[in-house]
Amino acid sequence: MIERLAIIGVxxxxxxxxxxxREAGAVGEVVGCGRALPNLERAVExxxxxxxxxxxxxxxxxxxxxxxxxPLGAMRGxxxxxxxxxxxxxxxxxGGSVKGSVVADALAAFGRTPPRLVPGHPIAxxxxxxxxxxxxxxxxxxxxxxxxxxxxxxDAVARVESMWRTCGAEVSQMSVAHHDEVLAATSHLPxxxxxGLVDALARMDETDEIFRYAAGGFRDFTxxxxxxxxxxxxICIANREALSAVLGRFSVELTDLAQAIRLGDGNYLxxxxxxxxxxxxxxxxxxxxxxxxxxx
Amino acid sequence: MIERLAIIGVxxxxxxxxxxxREAGAVGEVVGCGRALPNLERAVExxxxxxxxxxxxxxxxxxxxxxxxxPLGAMRGxxxxxxxxxxxxxxxxxGGSVKGSVVADALAAFGRTPPRLVPGHPIAxxxxxxxxxxxxxxxxxxxxxxxxxxxxxxDAVARVESMWRTCGAEVSQMSVAHHDEVLAATSHLPxxxxxGLVDALARMDETDEIFRYAAGGFRDFTxxxxxxxxxxxxICIANREALSAVLGRFSVELTDLAQAIRLGDGNYLxxxxxxxxxxxxxxxxxxxxxxxxxxx
Numbered sequence: 001m002i003e004r005l006a007i008i009g010v011x012x013x014x015x016x017x018x019x020x021x022r023e024a025g026a027v028g029e030v031v032g033c034g035r036a037l038p039n040l041e042r043a044v045e046x047x048x049x050x051x052x053x054x055x056x057x058x059x060x061x062x063x064x065x066x067x068x069x070x071p072l073g074a075m076r077g078x079x080x081x082x083x084x085x086x087x088x089x090x091x092x093x094x095g096g097s098v099k100g101s102v103v104a105d106a107l108a109a110f111g112r113t114p115p116r117l118v119p120g121h122p123i124a125x126x127x128x129x130x131x132x133x134x135x136x137x138x139x140x141x142x143x144x145x146x147x148x149x150x151x152x153x154x155d156a157v158a159r160v161e162s163m164w165r166t167c168g169a170e171v172s173q174m175s176v177a178h179h180d181e182v183l184a185a186t187s188h189l190p191x192x193x194x195x196g197l198v199d200a201l202a203r204m205d206e207t208d209e210i211f212r213y214a215a216g217g218f219r220d221f222t223x224x225x226x227x228x229x230x231x232x233x234x235i236c237i238a239n240r241e242a243l244s245a246v247l248g249r250f251s252v253e254l255t256d257l258a259q260a261i262r263l264g265d266g267n268y269l270x271x272x273x274x275x276x277x278x279x280x281x282x283x284x285x286x287x288x289x290x291x292x293x294x295x296x
Numbered sequence: 297m298i299e300r301l302a303i304i305g306v307x308x309x310x311x312x313x314x315x316x317x318r319e320a321g322a323v324g325e326v327v328g329c330g331r332a333l334p335n336l337e338r339a340v341e342x343x344x345x346x347x348x349x350x351x352x353x354x355x356x357x358x359x360x361x362x363x364x365x366x367p368l369g370a371m372r373g374x375x376x377x378x379x380x381x382x383x384x385x386x387x388x389x390x391g392g393s394v395k396g397s398v399v400a401d402a403l404a405a406f407g408r409t410p411p412r413l414v415p416g417h418p419i420a421x422x423x424x425x426x427x428x429x430x431x432x433x434x435x436x437x438x439x440x441x442x443x444x445x446x447x448x449x450x451d452a453v454a455r456v457e458s459m460w461r462t463c464g465a466e467v468s469q470m471s472v473a474h475h476d477e478v479l480a481a482t483s484h485l486p487x488x489x490x491x492g493l494v495d496a497l498a499r500m501d502e503t504d505e506i507f508r509y510a511a512g513g514f515r516d517f518t519x520x521x522x523x524x525x526x527x528x529x530x531i532c533i534a535n536r537e538a539l540s541a542v543l544g545r546f547s548v549e550l551t552d553l554a555q556a557i558r559l560g561d562g563n564y565l566x567x568x569x570x571x572x573x574x575x576x577x578x579x580x581x582x583x584x585x586x587x588x589x590x591x592x
Contacts, residue, residue: 203571208575
């Protein structure tokens, strides 16, 4: 049971955590904090939080659990603002999509790795943002990755793990570096490809005529290009090393494919496509569901 | 009204055309042709076709409308097989995803551009294949592109257009070259990126552990990598010129993005992401639907 939960950043991620914990009866009071006053007022109105305080330091005062769900570029400022006002026994965790930068921000703000900070990443979301987009079941059957450090208090890890389990999530642990490599490959790189593709087409055809002939496959493929540009700029900068490495690998793959196409090397193409289809069908849930359209 | 429709290739595309025309009462007899006998027997059993003939020449005999829905690599062989047995007034059209290669195949088989061939491309499909995957509403509100040539009989074009409208499709016309460029950009390139991404990840991580942390955005992004490898090999070879050109443009886009990430150039990234998001939100139906998950 959490007595007082402070949520810094009451949007889709923070709001959904509050909703889920409330529905489970696992939280007493919820205090929200954020920069947009109308969003906070709305959050009180729809019952996601009990009250708000726009000053992070006052918002965390007295909280036994703090969840920081702000864009990566704002993490360090929040850590600096709250560091002297956290209850000594308060546990705090975050929802950042890159863990190396969050850990570095905490080190910079606190002067050491705070033992009661449990870096975390709920792998969930939609293209929408703001508290109105939040919902209690967002984390059900979703993965949450925690990346505790050697200095992290095991009791704090256990409590954060339990909080996410209460929301229906499947929690796993890995190192900061491994998290950032895995997410670079499975999330950050795909977003770069989707943004890059849509931008390349938009630049090719200023009249947008080309998009008229895009079918369902294109819609699915590029859905992630509707995500928040500011959030993704921050993620790219925060994870630039791991993302650059995986972009390099992908570029080699693409160069090889392009060469096979130019040369008409059908055997090479078939080999790549079969290996990819097999990996996807084997690993990605709902791979062949027959509902979604493609556009050959 | 079509008196006798011959469908060469009774799969998702051919089967769905037959079902839609039957439901609309717009066809008399439907004769199927294909290489897999069990699929043809199944097509009769579930009422998609009235009868079948595994010899294309016999299958088209007496038909006033012929629909060739075979992989691009099989087009020329079908044209060669049927050329001497088509009724003189028979109209024939196809469902190939590349039009330049189909027109070249027809020229090679007939020795000239047949005036009653109307090259076409229904932009619809799912990852599934075979007659069991076909359904009558596949073409509803989908686009069908016809690419008639100067030699093409306008009456044949009008009849094919009317056939597709009966199925609920929106029909448009463009040149062969423009079709192949547009589809290279909006369909063939995205498929290359999805296949290439999944293959690159599978090669990076032979244990497939990496896929465990892929969320909804990845599932949507890579859905098209579950498509038929043989079909896509054929498409790449058939459209290699236009696809190579658009792959080249995309490579430049990706190189610029990779450099901005390496240099930490947030302004450049924000500019690209905002332009892409705006283009997608403006052009792609259902861009922000809140239902589908991404994985930041």
